[in-house]
Amino acid sequence: MAGWLRALKVAVLVAATALLWIPPVRQLVELPTSVEMSTDDEIALRSFHPFSMHAWVRPVDPPGAVTVTADAGDFDVTDRIFGFIPWRTRVHVEPAERVIVGGQAVGIRLLSEGPMVIGYRRATQGISLAEAHHIEVGDVILSVDGVPVHTAKDLQAALRDKRAPFRLLVARGDKLREIEIRDVHGVPELGVYVRDKAVGVGTLTFYDPATGRFAALGHLVTDADTGQPIQGHGSVYPAAILGIQAGKAGQPGEKKGVFRGVNREVGEIDENTPYGVFGRMDAAFATRTSPLPGPIPVALPGQVHPGPAVLYTVLHGEKIEAFQVVIEHTARQMSPSTKSMIIRVVDPRLLQAAGGIVQGMSGSPIVQDGRLVGAVTHVFVSDPVRGYGVYAYWMLHPHQHELTFAPTAAERAQAA
Secondary structure, eight states: OHHHHHHHHHHHHHHHHHHTTSHHHHHHHHOOSEEEEETTOOEEEEOSSOOEESSOEEEOSSTTEEEEOOOSEEEEEEEEETTTEEEEEEEEEEOOOEEEEOOOEEEEEEEEEEEEEEEEOOOTTSSOHHHHTTOOTTOEEEEETTEEOOSHHHHHHHHTTOOSSEEEEEEETTEEEEEEEOSOOSSOOOOEEEEEEEEEEEEEEEEETTTTEEEESSSOOBOTTTOOBOOEEEEEEEEEEEEEEOOBTTBOEEEEEEESOTTOOOEEEEEEETTEEEEEEOHHHHHHHOSSSSOEEBOOGGGOOSEEEEEEEEEEBTEEEEEEEEEEEEOBOSSOOSOOEEEEEOOHHHHHHHSSOEETOTTOEEEETTEEEEEEEEEETTEEEEEEEEEHHHHHOTTOOOOSOBOOOOOOOEEO
16 A cells, blocks of 8 residues: 555656646746836836736737836736736836946945943042943943044043033933942042044945935944944945955955045945945046946846856955856845845955955845845854845845845854
């Protein structure tokens, strides 16, 4: 009896596999239930029967398919498979958006809203007043007795002739706390180490000519010691790459770069988000130095697919070069999320020079099928040939609430 059941299961499996090779069945399996497109796109959908839809369509070659174009919005394409099985394809249409592709090395100087506490020290009182009054590492000091402080020098000046008691306004994450410093004899010393800015070299992802805004890095800028996000404003400068420390398993590589003059500001940063830094930029700098002759479309998340792509970045000086990569995996994300795709470097030149993805490459744009699809964000510590990228659409719309997809599992990675 068991032998007959086993034979029956094998026969059913063989029959099901054989059915998949029958053209009508294969067409049925391949029919999409949902499609994303922009107002610039045309999509071809196979038809078993004349379509009925609320959008303009026209026949294409071969027969049995139609090309769909539509204005922004959502609509259904309905069909009857084999003439009697109802089928519906949901079509979501976004307004077409075009940007100037980046790839330039840029210097980032991001100023905190106030001095950030990065450690404690014992002051003349023999203790750290800040630690004793529960000021934590990562807290940002915003004011002293109502007087704003933006830098470490501002804080020193505000405390120079101060006598207790006095009040500090402190930001901890998105919450504000007022802390009273009391029971102090003489001129108080808070007993803290603070930092008021972050400086580094990264990569410009794109410039949007419609808004005059830019996006760079593709990930959040955090303090090197505390790991806390730096909330504030800053500037962008041209930069040059002087050398590359190649990466290897367990040890990410690094670009070594310098600013091309602190008096040559080309952009102003007004947002630091999980999807990169954003702000306004000099249009002439963005267009003159772009590796491509003009704006290209931004891909919707659903249009990004596994396969070959091109990464633009600088390895030497200020020259942007194109390198071959492969998108190995794309995440189905319904709303803005990082780690949208996994990429693998296959270009021999980039592998020889850098060993793959290195720190300082964050923000390097990725182009596929003539569209900007994303930016490099992280390198895999265990495998520098591979890393994460974020969809360019999320960088263009970091506050978008919902589109069409859901997140994927994470892998250990480090900011590139």
